[in-house]
Amino acid sequence: xxxxxxxxxxxxxxxxxxxxxxxxxxxxxxxxxxxxxxxxxxxxxxxxxxxxxxxxxxxxxxxxxxxxxxxxxxxxxxxxxxxxxxxxxxxxxxxxxxxxxxxxxxxxxxxxxxxxxxxxxxxxxxxxxxxxxxxxxxxxxxxxxxxxxxxxxxxxxxxxxxxxxxxxxxxxxxxxxxxxxxxxxxxxxxxxxxxxxxxxxxxxxxxxxxxxxxxxxxxxxxxxxxxxxxxxxxxxx
Ligand SMILES: O=C(O)c1cc(=O)[nH]c(=O)n1[C@@H]1O[C@H](COP(=O)(O)O)[C@@H](O)[C@H]1O
Numbered sequence: 001x002x003x004x005x006x007x008x009x010x011x012x013x014x015x016x017x018x019x020x021x022x023x024x025x026x027x028x029x030x031x032x033x034x035x036x037x038x039x040x041x042x043x044x045x046x047x048x049x050x051x052x053x054x055x056x057x058x059x060x061x062x063x064x065x066x067x068x069x070x071x072x073x074x075x076x077x078x079x080x081x082x083x084x085x086x087x088x089x090x091x092x093x094x095x096x097x098x099x100x101x102x103x104x105x106x107x108x109x110x111x112x113x114x115x116x117x118x119x120x121x122x123x124x125x126x127x128x129x130x131x132x133x134x135x136x137x138x139x140x141x142x143x144x145x146x147x148x149x150x151x152x153x154x155x156x157x158x159x160x161x162x163x164x165x166x167x168x169x170x171x172x173x174x175x176x177x178x179x180x181x182x183x184x185x186x187x188x189x190x191x192x193x194x195x196x197x198x199x200x201x202x203x204x205x206x207x208x209x210x211x212x213x214x215x216x217x218x219x220x221x222x223x224x225x226x227x228x229x230x231x232x233x234x235x236x237x
Contacts, residue, residue, distance in 0.1 A: 001055045001082050001114070001209065005199070005229050006030040008059075008181070008213030013040045014048070021052065023223040030055040032211055033081075046079040056081045057179075057211075061118055063087035066097035073098045073115075077105025081113045083179075085159060088117035088146035095153035114177065116157040117150035119143040119164070122182030122195045139195075140164050147172045157208070162197035165207045174206075181211035185228065188215050199229045203236035 009031050011017045017037055021029070031054050037045055038060060049056055058081035062069045069086060076084055086098045098115055106112040119142070120129060126139035135142050143164040148171075150158055157177025160168060165178040182196045190196055191214060202210045212229055219225035 001030050001057070002028075003209050004030055005183070005216070005226060005233065006032050006057055006179075006209055006211045007216050007226065008032045008034060008211055009037055009049075010034055010213050010217065011037050013037070014045055017045070017049070020217055020222060021049075021054075023221075024226070028053055028055070030057065030082075030209070032057040032059050032213075034059045035061075043079050046081055050080045055083075057083040057085075057209075058113070059085055061085055061087055062098065063090045064094070066091075066094045069094050070097035070101035070104075073101030074105035077102045077113065078107065080110070082111075083114040083116065085116050085118055086155075088119055088150050088158070092149055092153045095150060095155055099154060114156040116159055116177060116179055117146060117153075117155050118159040119146040119150075120160070122161045122180075123192050125194045128194075140167060144168065144171060147176070151176055159211075161195035162202045162205050162207055162210075163195055165202070165205045169206050177208045178206070179209045179211060180205075180207040181213075183210045183212045183215065183229070185215055185232070199232040200236040203233050 009017045046056055062072055102112050120139055129135050129139055143160050147158045147168045151172050159179045161182050162180045165180055168178050180202055182193045184196045199210055216222050216225045
């Protein structure tokens with residue numbers, strides 16, 4: 001995966017996803033296939049987009065008992081995705097089982113997909129977390145705790161907001177990946193996201209990958225929006 005904006009293909013079907021990709025006839029992209037598109041189209045959507053030459057982050061956020069996650073990852077490993085994810089709240093044993101499944105399902109000569117853990121969703125606020133999840137500390141402490149747990153389980157990184165990325169790198173490891181959604185340009189609608197940041201802030205906070213959905217997919221000119229974000233990212237340092 002390259003650390004260019006990962007485009008979240010949050011679409012109802014293959015047709016719509018391909019329409020979006022038509023804006024980028026000569027560019028190799030990193031795209032995210034999430035629940036909506038995967039549930040509509042099944043595994044073939046991953047192989048189809050990989051065959052077009054793009055990198056794929058398969059975002060299904062697995063969260064179940066270790067045995068179920070292990071078996072599911074064994075199936076997903078063969079699809080050729082470059083990155084997959086789980087919820088850290090599933091626990092250390094579940095994350096270890098995810099890796100075990102991925103190792104088992106990755107054929108000889110193929111690269112195991114990177115496996116990262118969602119910490120606290122970027123749509124969650126600190127007060128919501130404290131009230132609804134009954135976590136007493138701060139949101140950044142919870143994200144750091146999940147980051148350390150994911151590191152202990154030998155995962156490759158976490159999904160967090162830009163606001164926690166630097167702390168994770170400093171305290172868990174500079175080579176531990178931080179994948180940050182909740183990216184908005186200054187004038188963009190926030191929508192359901194709560195912990196947002198601009199591409200430039202993301203770069204300054206040492207985020208490894210930014211994930212961008214609606215700011216690109218709902219733009220009148222998605223290619224122009226993509227390049228505005230890429231430019232802001234590149235000029236941030
Ligand atoms: O795992 C994710 O990708 C994810 C985790 C998270 O905490 N927040 C989050 O927004 N995402 C995903 O990132 C994308 C963000 O989309 P936009 O808000 O449209 O940019 C969506 O596809 C979400 O499913």
